[in-house]
Amino acid sequence: MSSFNLTINDALNSDLFKSARVLAGEKGLDKNIKWTHIIETDDFDDLLNGGELVLTTGTGLSLESSLNTYERLIDKHVAGICIEIGHHFTKLPAEIKQFADEHHFPVIAFEEVVKFVDITQHLHTHIIDQHHQMLHEISELTQAFTELSLSPNGILKILQKLNNQFQSYALFMTDEAKAYYYPPEGKAFNESLASYVQNHRNANVFENIITIDDKKFALSPVNVVGQIWDIYVFRLLKHLQTNFYLLC
Structure with a gap:
């Protein structure tokens, strides 16, 4: 049977993540990605449904000082967060790293400038293709079940x-x-x-x-x-x- 999972590990194996480095939460890299979401505001709670891989430059977020930001992301069941190193984020404090490790919450840093639009397009295309394949297999199963039920x-x-x-x-x-x-x-x-x-x-x-x-x-x-x-x-x-x- 086909696999319909897209994990953070799968994403990291993409060329688009070649400049990415896992800072914390390595034990959570097998989490499934349901979608991606770009966040550049601290008022993000109502924007998330759970299972997202969050992409951010850190604008509007206190990613180097606020443990509460990570607590809220985990409470929203976010798969993980990818942060571009730059003006708004330079390093992950030890306290936050420990917290992310304890909760198996992946924190990933892009050490070079990346195009978030390319990442979202790539991952969303993969997710949608998987969904279409899943529907195709379900259709075939339904037809097979109908035939078997009459035998x-x-x-x-x-x-x-x-x-x-x-x-x-x-x-x-x-x-x-x-x-x-x-x-x-x-x-x-x-x-x-x-x-x-x-x-x-x-x-x-x-x-x-x-x-x-x-x-x-x-x-x-x-x-x-x-x-x-x-x-x-x-x-x-x-x-x-x-x-x-x-x-x-």
Whole structure:
């Protein structure tokens, strides 16, 4: 299955980041980048949704003196920040470096002048291309599921297809509390998942992601006339993007 993640490490491997140096937060370089955002103002809280790689020259920000700036960025779940060294930023104080390291928050410095427009265009193009590829794969899966659902033992064949696609456990919970699972080892999760489904079915409300015994599962209810009849369940693996499961 294709990978739909763009990490900070991936960005650093681009030629556009050849003058970049990681100042702090190296343990957070595997964070996914959802988008980029250029910030040159201290009033940025309402401009961020989370997952952004922030680009800045430091204008309007107190990046050498204000720990609170980094606290706010982390509170907004920003992926990391890239700062161009120049008039507004020359070095990262030890206190801020320690804080960023503790929170696995990447702080990256450009040691040469760079064109932020080139970086945003490059990363956004990559993200959009990934999104289009994801939609294409989902369309192909949907067609395959439709064909399999009309064949004998269709449910089991769909679960086998899901397992082959995601290399993960797949289960199907019916309204009669009957469960199908593939591979057979998925039976180990059946009782806990069945209990969750039974407790929430009457409310007709399910969380998209649940955690059972420190293992994450994605739930995809089958809705018929506004009512949840059956539920597909996938074991979430760390290297697969959650949004791909939810779109399925």
